[in-house]
Amino acid sequence: MKIHCLTALILLGLVACSRQPETARHTVEEYRADKSLRQETFKRCADDPGSLGKSPDCINAREAERLESIGSLRDSKPLGLDAKKPR
Numbered sequence: 001m002k003i004h005c006l007t008a009l010i011l012l013g014l015v016a017c018s019r020q021p022e023t024a025r026h027t028v029e030e031y032r033a034d035k036s037l038r039q040e041t042f043k044r045c046a047d048d049p050g051s052l053g054k055s056p057d058c059i060n061a062r063e064a065e066r067l068e069s070i071g072s073l074r075d076s077k078p079l080g081l082d083a084k085k086p087r
Contacts, residue, residue: 024056031064038064 031038042065045058052058 022056024060026057026060028060028064028067031061032068035068038068 026034026037026041031041038061041057041061045052045055045061
């Protein structure tokens with residue numbers, strides 16, 4: 001009887017301590033629309049990738065930053081590199 005009670009207490013303890021999946025506070029579109037929020041979250045995630053790198057908010061901020069940075073290359077000025085002439 002004691003073994004059954006002890007087993008039940010251990011199982012209840014394990015179930016009570018199990019973590020619920022974390023949900024993101026902001027979507028990718030919300031991060032794309034708010035540059036300061038995106039950059040703040042992206043920086044915080046980059047500063048602590050071990051703890052935060054796989055959190056839903058970090059994933060969304062990273063994806064939004066990736067999508068928004070694509071356009072910045074198109075809008076930038078030419079680099080002015082001299083092309084070597086073929087010999």
